[in-house]
Amino acid sequence: MTATSAEIREVLSVGPLEITPDEHLARADGRALTLSIRELHMLTELARRADRIVSREELFELVWARAMRPGDRSVDVYVRKLRVKLGSVMPEWAFIHTHFGFGYRLAPQRKQPVA
Amino acid sequence: MTATSAEIREVLSVGPLEITPDEHLARADGRALTLSIRELHMLTELARRADRIVSREELFELVWARAMRPGDRSVDVYVRKLRVKLGSVMPEWAFIHTHFGFGYRLAPQRKQPVA
DNA sequence: CAGCGCGTTACCGAGGCGTGAAAGCCCTGT
DNA sequence: ACAGGGCTTTCACGCCTCGGTAACGCGCTG
Numbered sequence: 001m002t003a004t005s006a007e008i009r010e011v012l013s014v015g016p017l018e019i020t021p022d023e024h025l026a027r028a029d030g031r032a033l034t035l036s037i038r039e040l041h042m043l044t045e046l047a048r049r050a051d052r053i054v055s056r057e058e059l060f061e062l063v064w065a066r067a068m069r070p071g072d073r074s075v076d077v078y079v080r081k082l083r084v085k086l087g088s089v090m091p092e093w094a095f096i097h098t099h100f101g102f103g104y105r106l107a108p109q110r111k112q113p114v115a
Numbered sequence: 116m117t118a119t120s121a122e123i124r125e126v127l128s129v130g131p132l133e134i135t136p137d138e139h140l141a142r143a144d145g146r147a148l149t150l151s152i153r154e155l156h157m158l159t160e161l162a163r164r165a166d167r168i169v170s171r172e173e174l175f176e177l178v179w180a181r182a183m184r185p186g187d188r189s190v191d192v193y194v195r196k197l198r199v200k201l202g203s204v205m206p207e208w209a210f211i212h213t214h215f216g217f218g219y220r221l222a223p224q225r226k227q228p229v230a
Numbered sequence: 231c232a233g234c235g236c237g238t239t240a241c242c243g244a245g246g247c248g249t250g251a252a253a254g255c256c257c258t259g260t
Numbered sequence: 261a262c263a264g265g266g267c268t269t270t271c272a273c274g275c276c277t278c279g280g281t282a283a284c285g286c287g288c289t290g
Contacts, residue, residue, distance in 0.1 A: 036266085036267060036268085037267085038267080038268070039267095051147065052138055053139050053140050072269090072270090073247090073269090073270075073271085074268085074269065076246095076247065076248070076249090077248095077249090077268090077269080077270090078268095079248095080248070080249070097147070097149070098246095098247075098248090099139065099140075100149075100151060100246070100247080100276095100277060100278070101151070101152050101246070101278080102139045102152075103139075105140075105147065107147060151277080151278060151279080152278085152279095153278080153279070154278095187280095187281090188236090188280095188281075188282085189279085189280065189281080191235095191236065191237070191238085192237095192280080192281090193279095194237095195237065195238070213236075215235070215236080215287095215289080216234095216235070216288090216289085231290105232289105232290095233288105233290095234287105234288090234289085234290105235286105235287085235288075235289090236287080236288085237284105237285090237286075237287090238283100238284085238285085238286095239282105239283090239285105240281100240282085240283085240284100241280105241281085241283100242281090242282105243278105243279095243280095244277105244278090244279090245276105245277090245278085245279105246275105246276085246277075246278090247274105247276075247277085248273105248276090249272100249273085250271105250273090251270105251271085251272090252269105252270085252271080252272100253268105253269085253270075253271090254267105254269075255266105255267080255268070255269085256265105256266090256267080256268090257264105257265090257266085258263105258264085258265085259262105259263095259264085259265105260261105260262085260264100
């Protein structure tokens with residue numbers, strides 16, 4: 001399950017996304033994304049739970065490894081940062097979906113027919 | 116019956132619908148629906164009684180966890196909201212059927228041959 | 231045809247969420 | 261040690277969604 005040192009590399013494939021956490025690298029449609037540590041970590045945790053709803057609290061604890069203080073908006077901010085970077089590379093796709101009152105869900109899907 | 120922590124997840128399958136209450140998620144034909152908490156709750160309770168008629172009062176008490184005041188139209192409104200969202204994803208199907216004077220019944224069925 | 235049940239839309243208050251930017255922190259190279 | 265820049269965190273503003281209610285009109289029932 002978890003990668004052992006540098007031997008077994010975990011590779012997450014979610015639609016046009018390919019994430020290799022052990023290499024601190026994420027690709028969208030083959031092109032490497034420039035993500036910070038936090039951004040990559042959050043994207044990784046979302047990818048591990050692709051197509052499932054992850055609550056703010058759970059997502060925060062996964063990425064920050066501590067309990068989320070009430071009112072903390074860090075998750076929102078980083079979700080946006082990911083949306084911006086993903087959107088700049090693949091504008092026709094929506095990746096992170098908001099589920100009002102519940103949390104977020106990673107699921108690549110086209111916004112509109114490619115015209 | 117109830118799910119134990121994150122182990123046993125209740126999954127309701129009704130025709131092309133698949134509802135996972137513990138994940139706050141409902142899928143139609145595989146595609147995730149964007150439902151609010153009330154909408155999801157109502158759909159869940161209807162799914163648990165699929166193909167059976169559920170009275171307004173019973174449905175209200177299941178979802179709102181209190182007695183329905185006479186004249187309350189909340190159930191109607193939310194039935195419509197579900198119909199709209201379900202219809203936008205699967206227009207060729209009818210899901211929630213009205214039983215005049217009795218209540219509602221969830222039963223997926225095609226409206227017309229798929230042409 | 232008379233009455234009531236139901237479909238549908240509109241409206242409002244409350245709160246969640248998107249967004250931009252400031253401020254603080256850490257890490258780097260010099 | 262110092263200066264610079266990127267990353268992280270926090271804050272504030274405003275929009276949007278949701279829940280709940282009311283109102284109107286059609287359709288069904290008897």
